[in-house]
Structure formats: structure tokens, C-alpha cells
Amino acid sequence: MSQRRRTGTLALAALVLLVGGCTEAAGGVRGTPGAAGLRDPLFPKLGNGGYDVAHYDLTLAYDPATGRLDGTAEITARATQDLSAFNLDLAGLTVRGATVDGAPAAYNRAANELTLRPRDELAKGKEFTATVTYTGVPEPLTDADGSKEGWLRTADGAIAVGEPAGSMTWFPGNNHPSDKATYTLTLTLPAGLDGFSNGVRTERRTEKDGRVTTVWHTAEPMASYLATVAIGRYETGTATALGTVPVLTAAEALVAPGSAALRAEIPELLARQVKRFGPYPFSAAGAVVTRDGTLGYALETQSRPVFPAASFDRATLLHEQAHQWFGNSVTPESWQDIWLNEGFATYGEWLYAEEYEHVPASTHFARAFAQDANWAFPPAAPPAAENLFDPPVYQRGAMVLHKLRETVGDDVFDEILRGWAEKYRHANATTDDFTAYAESVAGRDLDALWDVWLYGDEKPEKP
Template structure:
């Protein structure tokens, strides 16, 4: 077979090497392509190897009338190996050009993998800047869960809503789409005048020129890609700065603003309670995005600005998503198999709130969860597939683990663990093994000997005990 035929059956990265996919000169081959995927035990194709993203600067233009998105992603990253090529995750959309450190780079698509071949190889440790220009109609991504949940780019009555857990962010920008690679973000969005564009972090500027308005948002603290969000539409936006807390910014679709007001007013109170239980708040703002039912079918803990459909915008769910700002957003799992570190903690936060304000002891919530058979389908630390990463055991058996821990070590040590865990891993990633090791050290220092049943039965065990 000729050389071109051979190239068609090889991987994109190898093909680029054979064809000399860069401008000018020969190819320096001291590096090798970064891996396509980080070998996540549940989502094998997500993420990429060979580099660590430091910052995303996204410049977007969106027209709701045509559902057309035009974007420029400027990605600053550090090479973790000698790189001849690297991958970005991108679903749909058309790549118009790519450049690395100001020089044109070859870009090759294979499904959701965009392989970029720089003009010259990148040395391990080098910080480099990739610019990808892209456009098109962003798409919905359907999860493999039993509800066939939709994420990615969801069109709404007057705009769009972008939500990303677990894989949806690649529907609107290219990146290293795995929780293990967190970065800071600047997201600048231009939309028709009269619409709002709401994202994570703080609004740094808003300017109108002609019939278009541009909003610039900055997330100064690291964020996993699945936690990035963008809401475009007619929103009632309110800002406040409580004396003892972060800035509160809420965006509520005008059609549900009146019905949402009572729950929105609870944000400062919930934040004060959460800080008392979980420690210093890790971000500089908090808030909520509330949309009509049907635009999204679930609430999501998008960083600093959780998203809620109206039917789930209640006190219990608000407590859950605010707790995620500590557990899941600031302390983010190393892999999707560690999801219980997000959902078990946020669910237990609901139980603590009910104990403190609703007269329902956490033990009562624990017993109700124990009796529910769907919570025993698998161990919380071992979801068997990507389709089950958000199933009941991850939430409720995860919360049961924390309740049993609280019973073993007592309230004082338990809350020291909750706050210390969030503080020690702030803005980082952690695994289940990291958590159990941390707990055992803290318990030992406090003179508490943990029963191995705590982990063997409640965290890793498959069988339901005879008694709670």
C-alpha cells in the first residue's frame, strides 16, 4: 500500500508524524504523542495525557436565532512529558485553525479527539499556549445512565444552557475534559443585546456595542471542566455582598423569578451554616442559576453558580449543591470512581441540615437510607460502570459511610475531619484511598481506633448488613 493509504489506517497522532503535519522545516522526534485518555476506570476516553492545563481563556460569540457558536479557546498548559503531539476533547463543532506558541499547528479530528501537532516538539516542563478557533452548532450529549440524561449545550426558549457533568463541556470548548486536570478560567461571551450571559466566578466587565453585549467572567480558583457553565437568556440578575460572606450573584429566568424568591433568600443563611460545619468557604462568590422546568432535568453543582430547574429549587437541594462547593468543586475526585466523595458528602450535608433545622436526626435519615434496597446494588466506592456513577448507592451509601464514621469518632473529631479534609485538599484532587488514609491518621491522633468494618462493610462491601 502507498504512504497515504497507510496514513488513513493509523492513529491521528502517528499519521501526523508520517505526513510532517507542521509548517516549515523537518520534524524533531525526541518527543512522543500524549495519551488519548487518562485511563479513568469508568470513562476511558475522557481526558488526555502529556500535559497539565493551567488556564483556559474562552472567547465566545453566540446567536440564539441560529444556534451558532463561534469560539476561540486559548489554553495555557505545562508539558508533563516530551511531547510531539497532544489531544484535546471536543465534541462536534468545526475546527478552523490551531496554533501552538503563535505558530500554526496541524489539527486532526477522530470522533471526540482533536490531535494537535505543534510546529516543534515541546520539552517536558515547558509551559505552552494553544489557540483553537472553532465554530458550528453545539450539540447535546446523552449520558448512558438509565434516565438518558442530557448535558452539553442545551437550547432554551431564548438562549442556551451549558452543563458538563460528566462529559458535556467538550460540546462547547476544547480541553482536557477530566476532573483530574483543573485550571483557572476566563470566559468572555458576546450575545444579542437584551440577553444575559451568566457563568462561573465573578463578572469583571459588561459592555454593549451596537446590538451586542459582551460579558467577561473570571474564575480565579481552579475548576474541573465539568463544573464550567454558561447560561444565556432573559434572566433576573441580582448581586449582594453580605457582611460576613462571599458575593452572592443569582440569575433566575424571569418566568420563575417570583416562585424562586423565598429559596434564594436562604443562600446567606445556608452559607453561614455550611462554613460553621465545613470550614472556610473556598471561593470568592456563590449564587444560583434557576431555569424553567424542561430546560434541564437535574440540579448541578457548577462551581460558584449551581444550576437548578424550578422543580428542584428547594432548600434541601440548595443545601446539597452548596455543600458541593467544598466537596466536589474545591476537593475534586481524582477519577470518576471516587464520585461518592462528592455525592456522599453533599447528601450527608442534607442530613445534617435536617437534623439542625427540621427536627430529623441524622440517625433517622441513615435508617431510611439503610432500608432502601436500591442503595445496596453496589458499594459506593466501586460503581460498576459509567452508567451507574450517579446511582443511589453513590449518594446514600456514601452518606451512610460518613454517618458510621461520625458514630465511631464522635462529633468533635468528625467535624475536625470534615473541615480538615476540605482544607488539606483545597483546590486539588483526592481519591477514596486518600480519604481513608486521612481519616485513619486523624482518628489515631485523637485516640480513636477505627473498626475495619467501617470500610469493609460500608464503603467497599457489597452485601447489606443484618442491622444498621
């Protein structure tokens, strides 16, 4: 139940919030509400202004029999303006209560926006903790391209994927790639079920009622769309990659035998990618493989990509592992820059095939050049949300990198590829950042290349 009517003063404050006004707190802070959306070119309502999240501490209990999720989200953040109120993205679910720095906070729901007004306004630069308790049966989202994301129920559990918006179906947050944070996730399930998430599992315990709790920690910054949970009956495998990185794989029992051999290759494949991309950016690695029918695509969820069994092949695994550098560590500032994820991961496939399977990258380039679908729009300018995962973002994005390689030569290209991953490690970047960085390493103007291959509307007469 909302706390807005606790006192007359608080009720008036909540009314001011709803009409977008500002008030002056006793401490002298004169704040305004944070923006309810970051005006992303493709998803203007995603994300929120006025604060920057440092850490999510999520405590979840799930009952697959009913589909009910009970959650507490403790969000540590810093105010980036004098703040009278702020929003969190949350789809569905029922909010039971909210506090800011331990004091009850007024809250209001409007569509996918949860607005919190702290009792005391927050000065710019102040670190604060917002806690939201919630419950309900999460419902998946249907994307503009018709695919499903968010919290997806399975026969005996669930799997959560969030690109671009689905994470708000199971926890409240600043749901935009520009605001990355570390995570701790505590997951409690009925006995007999396994649960997995990102990062390193730091604890496993049996509760007095027989339920099993696991705790997962993601030490490196992560965009909300890369958070995942997998619940069900899984078979696991463990290994070590790169000398120190723990590798944990999980496959639903039905598809575990067929996926075991490729899962066992993950340490070797990561070692080969490190030679090309530079140091692995995370403290854990692995994969989750689900039976077909729930998830219609693979996703590069941070440190532990998820795959439907039909998509768990070497090329797709390499693609999602390449995302750990390009997309997960170096994350786009806005969704319009997604070719920095998909073009790089696709070219990573081409580079692997060239070095280890004796198929030149030029062969893949020629095939991509010949396909009309790759010329529907420039890779750096998907025209609408439904085009986020269209061929130009992947194939033509990779073509940009191949033309860059041809223009600057292999040695300089390798320096650009590794240096880009190093310079923006655990940060956000834009297309302009990349073109400026490539030119700085190459020591030359590359506008002619960008004009045709990155931004051009027309297909060149020759490759």
C-alpha cells in the same frame, strides 16, 4: 482548513502523528504524542495525557436564533513529557484553525478527539499556549443513563452543563476532573439577552453593533465539568455572603418570582455551612434557576449552581452548595470516586436537617438502610458509567459518613470533615486518600468500617 499540508515536512510530520510515531525537533527534543484518554475506570476516553492545563481563556459569541456558536479557546498548559502532539476533547463543531505558541499547528479530528501537532516539539516542563478557533451548532450529549448534558438550547438562549462529559460540546479541553484550571470567559450576545457563567463578572460592555459582552473570571481551579454558561432573559439578585463574597443569582423571568425568597437565603445558608465545613473555598457564590423542560436535574456548577425550577428547594440548594467544598474544591481524581462528591453532599443535607430542622441524621440513615436500591453496589465502586448517579453513590455514601461519625464520635468526625476540606482544598483526592486521612485523624485502624460500609457487597443484618 487544516494547516497540515503547508510544507512537505509538516505533512510528513502529520502522517507520523497519525501512526503514533515520534520525531526529533531541531532543538533536540524527541517527543511522543500525549495519550488520547486517561483510562478513567468509568470513562477511559475522557481527558488526555502529556500536559497539565493552567488556564482557559474562552471567547464565545452565540446567536440563539440560529444556534450558532463561534469560539476561540486559548489554553495555557505545561508539558508533562517531551511532547510531539497532544489531544483536546471536542465533540462536533468545526475547527477553523489552531496554533501553538503563535505558530500554526497541524490538527486532525477523529470522533471526539482533536489532535494538535505543534511546529516545534515541546520539552517536558515547558509552558505553552494552544489556541483553537471553532464554530458550529453545539449538540447535547446523551449520557449512559439517558440524561442530556452539554450545550442545551432553550426558547431564547441556552444553558451549558457538563457532568461528566458535556463541556466538550462547547469548548475544547482536557475534559477530566483530574486536570483543574482557572478560567476567563468572554461571552457576546444579541442585545436584550443576559449571559452568566462561573466566578465573578469583571466587565460588561456594549459593542458597536449593539451586542452585549460580559467577562467572567474564575480565580480558583475548576474541573471542566463544572463550567457553565446560561443565556436568556433573566432577573438577577445581588447580595454579600460571609462579609466579602459577592452573591449573584439569576432566574428566568417566568420563574423569578417563585424562586426569589429562597435565592435570598443563600448568604445565610452558606454561613451555616461554613460553621460545619470550614472556610468557603471560592470568591463568588450564587445560583441560576431555569424554567422546567430543558434541564432535568440540578448541578453544582462551581460558585453558581444551576437548577430547573422544580428542583429549586432548600434541600437541593443545600446539596449543591455543599458540593462547593466536596466535589468542586476537593475534586475526585477519577469518576469512580464520585461518592466523595455525592455522599458528602447528601450527608451535608442530613447534618443541616439535624441542626436546624430537628431531624436526627440517624433518622435519615435508618430510612436509607431500609431501601434495597442503596445496596445495589458499594458506593466506592459504581460498576459502569450508567451507575454514576445511582442511589448507592448518594445514600450509601452518606451512610458511610454516618457510621464513621458513630465510630469516632462527633468531635473527631467534625475534625475529619473540616480537615478533609482544608487538606485537599482546590486539589484532587481519591477514596484511599480519604480513608487514610480519616484514620490519621482518628488515630486508629478503621478497616472493619470500610470493609462493610464502603466496600462491602452485602447488606449487614443490622444498621
